[in-house]
Amino acid sequence: MKITVAKEPLLHVVTAIGGIVPAKSTMPVLYNILIEAQDGPDGFLKMAGTDLDISLSYRMKATIEKPGAITIPAKKFGEIVRVLPNSPITIEQTGERVKIDCEKSSIVLPGLPKSDFPTFPEKTFEGAFKVSNEVMRKLVLHSSYSAGRDEDRQILKGVLWEIGKEELSMISTNGHRLAKMTVKESLGVSESMNVVIPPKALEQVDRLCSEDGELEVVIDRNHIGIRENDVVIFSRLIEGTYPNYEQVIPFYNNKIAILDSQKLSDALRRMLTLANTVTHRIRLLFKEKQLKVSVSTEEVGEGEDLLEAEYQDEELEIFFNGNYLLEMLKYVESEQVKICMESAESGILVVPAEESENERYLGVIMPLKVTDR
Amino acid sequence: MQRHIVHIDMDAFFVSVERSRNPSLAGRPVVVGEVQGTRGVVASASYEARKHGIHSAMPVAAARKLCPRAVFLPGNYDLYLRVSRAIRRIFESWTPLVEMSSIDEASLDLTGFDRCYGPVLGTVDRILRQVRDTLDLSLSAGIATNKLVAKIAATSAKPAGLLQVLPGCEECFMAGLALSAVPGVGEVLGVRLASLGLHTVGELQLLELPLLVRVFGRAAGSWLYRMARGQGSPKVEPGRPAPKSAGHSVTFSQDTVDRRFLEGVLYHLCEKVGARLRKKALEGGTVTLRLRYSDFKTATRSCSLPEGTNCDRQIFERALELMLPLLDRRVRVRLLGVTLSRLRPAADQLDLFCLAAQQRRLGFYRSLDALRDRYGFESLRKGRALWLESFRRPPGSRPRKAG
Numbered sequence: 199m200k201i202t203v204a205k206e207p208l209l210h211v212v213t214a215i216g217g218i219v220p221a222k223s224t225m226p227v228l229y230n231i232l233i234e235a236q237d238g239p240d241g242f243l244k245m246a247g248t249d250l251d252i253s254l255s256y257r258m259k260a261t262i263e264k265p266g267a268i269t270i271p272a273k274k275f276g277e278i279v280r281v282l283p284n285s286p287i288t289i290e291q292t293g294e295r296v297k298i299d300c301e302k303s304s305i306v307l308p309g310l311p312k313s314d315f316p317t318f319p320e321k322t323f324e325g326a327f328k329v330s331n332e333v334m335r336k337l338v339l340h341s342s343y344s345a346g347r348d349e350d351r352q353i354l355k356g357v358l359w360e361i362g363k364e365e366l367s368m369i370s371t372n373g374h375r376l377a378k379m380t381v382k383e384s385l386g387v388s389e390s391m392n393v394v395i396p397p398k399a400l401e402q403v404d405r406l407c408s409e410d411g412e413l414e415v416v417i418d419r420n421h422i423g424i425r426e427n428d429v430v431i432f433s434r435l436i437e438g439t440y441p442n443y444e445q446v447i448p449f450y451n452n453k454i455a456i457l458d459s460q461k462l463s464d465a466l467r468r469m470l471t472l473a474n475t476v477t478h479r480i481r482l483l484f485k486e487k488q489l490k491v492s493v494s495t496e497e498v499g500e501g502e503d504l505l506e507a508e509y510q511d512e513e514l515e516i517f518f519n520g521n522y523l524l525e526m527l528k529y530v531e532s533e534q535v536k537i538c539m540e541s542a543e544s545g546i547l548v549v550p551a552e553e554s555e556n557e558r559y560l561g562v563i564m565p566l567k568v569t570d571r
Numbered sequence: 572m573q574r575h576i577v578h579i580d581m582d583a584f585f586v587s588v589e590r591s592r593n594p595s596l597a598g599r600p601v602v603v604g605e606v607q608g609t610r611g612v613v614a615s616a617s618y619e620a621r622k623h624g625i626h627s628a629m630p631v632a633a634a635r636k637l638c639p640r641a642v643f644l645p646g647n648y649d650l651y652l653r654v655s656r657a658i659r660r661i662f663e664s665w666t667p668l669v670e671m672s673s674i675d676e677a678s679l680d681l682t683g684f685d686r687c688y689g690p691v692l693g694t695v696d697r698i699l700r701q702v703r704d705t706l707d708l709s710l711s712a713g714i715a716t717n718k719l720v721a722k723i724a725a726t727s728a729k730p731a732g733l734l735q736v737l738p739g740c741e742e743c744f745m746a747g748l749a750l751s752a753v754p755g756v757g758e759v760l761g762v763r764l765a766s767l768g769l770h771t772v773g774e775l776q777l778l779e780l781p782l783l784v785r786v787f788g789r790a791a792g793s794w795l796y797r798m799a800r801g802q803g804s805p806k807v808e809p810g811r812p813a814p815k816s817a818g819h820s821v822t823f824s825q826d827t828v829d830r831r832f833l834e835g836v837l838y839h840l841c842e843k844v845g846a847r848l849r850k851k852a853l854e855g856g857t858v859t860l861r862l863r864y865s866d867f868k869t870a871t872r873s874c875s876l877p878e879g880t881n882c883d884r885q886i887f888e889r890a891l892e893l894m895l896p897l898l899d900r901r902v903r904v905r906l907l908g909v910t911l912s913r914l915r916p917a918a919d920q921l922d923l924f925c926l927a928a929q930q931r932r933l934g935f936y937r938s939l940d941a942l943r944d945r946y947g948f949e950s951l952r953k954g955r956a957l958w959l960e961s962f963r964r965p966p967g968s969r970p971r972k973a974g
Contacts, residue, residue, distance in 0.1 A: 350877055373922055374922065374923065441924050446923045474916055476915040477915075477917075477920075479918075519920065543930075545921075562923065564920065564923050564926070566918060566919045566920055566921065567920075567921060569852070
């Protein structure tokens with residue numbers, strides 16, 4: 199195999215694939231990236247990586263002098279490409295080694311044969327439905343941040359995608375907070391369906407797909423495939439029953455505060471500098487027309503911030519993991535945010551104060567228990 | 572300004588406390604330790620008992636042989652802790668810079684206080700007298716320019732003594748000491764020093780720094796060099812250091828392989844660890860199980876929890892998973908211990924999906940802990956600890972100090 203390819207697109211692809219290569223694996227070949235070149239009129243260069251749950255492949259333009267295929271260490275390859283000069287890069291296979299040349303630099307890496315590399319599920323995109331990149335990106339960004347990381351409950355590590363006849367929603371929760379994004383969009387599906395997808399697979403959509411354009415999506419019992427032109431993402435679905443999240447969204451909370459979203463975020467950021475680094479405990483005290491955000495951490499310090507708020511109800515003191523609220527506010531796209539509460543130890547609903555006709559974003563956060571600490 | 576670091580050490584602390592409650596023990600050999608059965612160890616021995624060769628960490632059975640007429644007491648550790656806090660309060664009334672290095676030892680920084688209280692020697696004497704008069708306890712103190720020399724001076728002054736090492740005399744004071752008497756020279760280092768013919772600090776003083784670094788490495792070599800010259804840290808750090816772990820262990824009066832008994836004891840230990848963490852509003856991220864077989868082989872197994880916990884049941888479930896494979900060895904078990912580490916403040920994060928169950932659990936533990944605070948830990952038994960009722964002797968466990 200011998201190919202020549204421009205640096206910038208190569209770096210983009212190698213970085214993306216590096217993102218899904220596992221950090222630890224019992225199969226050494228999974229640390230590698232597959233480079234495959236086919237010549238002829240439909241010749242292309244394909245690069246791929248997998249952690250056995252998610253696989254990512256990317257076709258790109260290249261000058262192919264000699265076809266062939268080999269795998270080389272993905273992280274090391276990424277590091278090398280990043281520091282090479284901005285000139286065409288030649289990749290040449292000699293036996294089980296790969297030589298990378300760029301201007302006057304020359305580097306040799308050990309490789310493993312393509313036959314060691316796990317094969318991807320061969321999915322056709324026949325019968326796939328189409329969804330615009332913009333909608334998909336919006337759904338993913340506004341929901342996936344809230345998924346569980348290392349909880350005992352596997353299902354919460356995934357993002358629930360509800361594909362309805364009229365609208366699409368993505369939901370994620372770690373059991374302490376929940377985010378849901380809904381966009382009115384008809385994909386022309388005959389029946390609504392729900393799938394639970396690892397967030398890592400969805401993040402690739404934001405990373406690799408173009409700003410506008412359309413994605414083709416195909417779903418079967420165990421896998422989801424997402425394709426845009428030359429990028430193909432396959433992922434295993436997470437099995438299990440997603441908890442009945444609608445039951446815990448406190449739509450009927452009636453103590454309502456409306457605040458400037460940016461000012462609240464700024465105040466939280468200031469107070470979080472003093473908060474405990476494990477619990478991130480922040481105190482919110484809602485009073486008539488104002489909100490006091492404060493923090494008191496033994497051996498660190500204490501602080502408070504006063505904000506104007508549209509709030510008419512009785513005084514309410516409530517404690518939160520400040521990071522949860524701050525992260526949720528990042529995705530409130532209106533200037534003002536509406537916080538609906540019930541009591542100090544029940545969930546709160548966070549929504550944009552101005553409603554949009556075509557999309558709805560909501561977040562739920564459970565408070566921390568009230569203590570005298 | 573001349574530094575005045577004071578090290579104060581209680582003399583046979585547990586015995587002193589027992590004597591202050593029961594004056595008839597005065598002048599008699601007294602031993603505090605696990606006296607249940609024949610397998611406990613000595614926690615504290617009076618000076619009269621020490622004359623018979625009894626020392627701490629010695630098996631109680633051996634101590635009984637050495638001095639059968641000694642008074643053996645089981646120990647009341649909650650009381651000792653309360654007395655230790657009272658001592659601390661007295662120290663803190665003299666200086667804010669008080670570092671309690673253990674239940675019965677403290678370092679005080681009295682630098683600059685001579686302007687308020689007069690010469691340091693008189694001041695320390697007044698502090699010691701205040702403790703003696705108010706709590707009826709015997710204690711000793713050392714004064715020096717750093718913590719190391721002050722501690723050695725206090726030990727040399729025992730019992731009921733006071734010794735000041737004047738500034739500039741540290742090297743001379745250290746020269747006469749046996750290396751084994753220096754805190755920090757443990758068994759391994761002591762043997763290495765002895766193998767080089769070094770038995771006293773004076774002999775060590777003859778060696779230059781480069782040689783010591785070559786033989787003992789950079790850290791140990793330079794520490795030995797500075798120690799021999801009576802140099803040490805003068806930094807007294809007040810405030811209780813945050814505990815790094817909380818654990819309980821028990822040595823059985825008879826070795827056993829009875830799984831029902833072991834599970835009962837394990838549950839009981841987990842309850843104690845959980846209660847301790849809840850009291851301090853902490854939770855732990857790693858559960859460690861320690862199991863010693865009758866042949867003294869010890870197995871230690873740990874596992875991490877995705878989120879911290881202080882819930883008895885969760886601790887027990889993990890500890891049981893760790894213990895069961897160890898019982899396959901089919902050798903009788905002598906000791907069982909459970910420790911929670913990676914401690915952090917309890918987040919008290921409420922849950923979206925199991926709020927009601929979580930609130931119930933929190934309420935349950937609140938009531939349980941309150942009841943046990945009032946009527947004693949053993950006043951209430953639950954879970955598999957109830958299985959222990961069918962065994963004649965409940966496990967007497969003794970809290971270990973948080974590491």
